[in-house]
Amino acid sequence: EIVLTQAPATLSLSPGERATLSCRASQSVTSYYLSWYQQKPGQAPRLLIYAASTRATGIPARFSGSGSGTDFTLTVSSLQPEDFAVYYCQQDYSSVSFGQGTKLEIK
Amino acid sequence: QVQLVQSGAEVKKPGSSVKVSCKASGGNFRNFVLTWVRQAPGQGLEWMGGINAMFGTANYAQKFQGRVTITADEYTSTVYMELSSLSSADTAMYYCAKSYCTGGSCPFDNWGQGTPVTVSS
Numbered sequence: 001e002i003v004l005t006q007a008p009a010t011l012s013l014s015p016g017e018r019a020t021l022s023c024r025a026s027q028s029v030t031s032y033y034l035s036w037y038q039q040k041p042g043q044a045p046r047l048l049i050y051a052a053s054t055r056a057t058g059i060p061a062r063f064s065g066s067g068s069g070t071d072f073t074l075t076v077s078s079l080q081p082e083d084f085a086v087y088y089c090q091q092d093y094s095s096v097s098f099g100q101g102t103k104l105e106i107k
Numbered sequence: 108q109v110q111l112v113q114s115g116a117e118v119k120k121p122g123s124s125v126k127v128s129c130k131a132s133g134g135n136f137r138n139f140v141l142t143w144v145r146q147a148p149g150q151g152l153e154w155m156g157g158i159n160a161m162f163g164t165a166n167y168a169q170k171f172q173g174r175v176t177i178t179a180d181e182y183t184s185t186v187y188m189e190l191s192s193l194s195s196a197d198t199a200m201y202y203c204a205k206s207y208c209t210g211g212s213c214p215f216d217n218w219g220q221g222t223p224v225t226v227s228s
Contacts, residue, residue: 044218
């Protein structure tokens, strides 16, 4: 089973700042199989990024993804108030697994 | 736009089973790959398994093998998840999700609203 480890567990930033979230896989994951989700309290997750760097439909351009092999990054270029949420990475290269999440909170 | 509507909240006794449904609308159900993901209170997301609605073939996370069954009814565009031998550790929100399959990857691009399942004596 591929284990995804996200860092940091919590990230405290202010609106307008840049957020960088990390996802590290226990073994190499073809970038095509790495996705990112956003989840707000009381809501279902929402797909943000798939194939490591492709934004899903309707996702603002301030969200971007990058990486390959075992190291992947989600970047939010300029945080908006609605971006404060929990973010999960997910792979389906070998079975399916999620990272444990990064909580992005307002500083 | 595909919409997934799940059945309502469930309260179950330990040792019993629960069956949650997820009805799809707005697309061609036979082309769907549908998945179940659960989330325990305050915890992260956990993949349980999925089904290809066209072929009716399901695959399951190793953790749930033998305890979960996922089925699809193309006539009602509904997918079901049945989990048996429930314990308090199964108390969670259960989500169905549709995959957008591109190449070999199938990220989850549509989600149901979630069904809370509580297991308590």
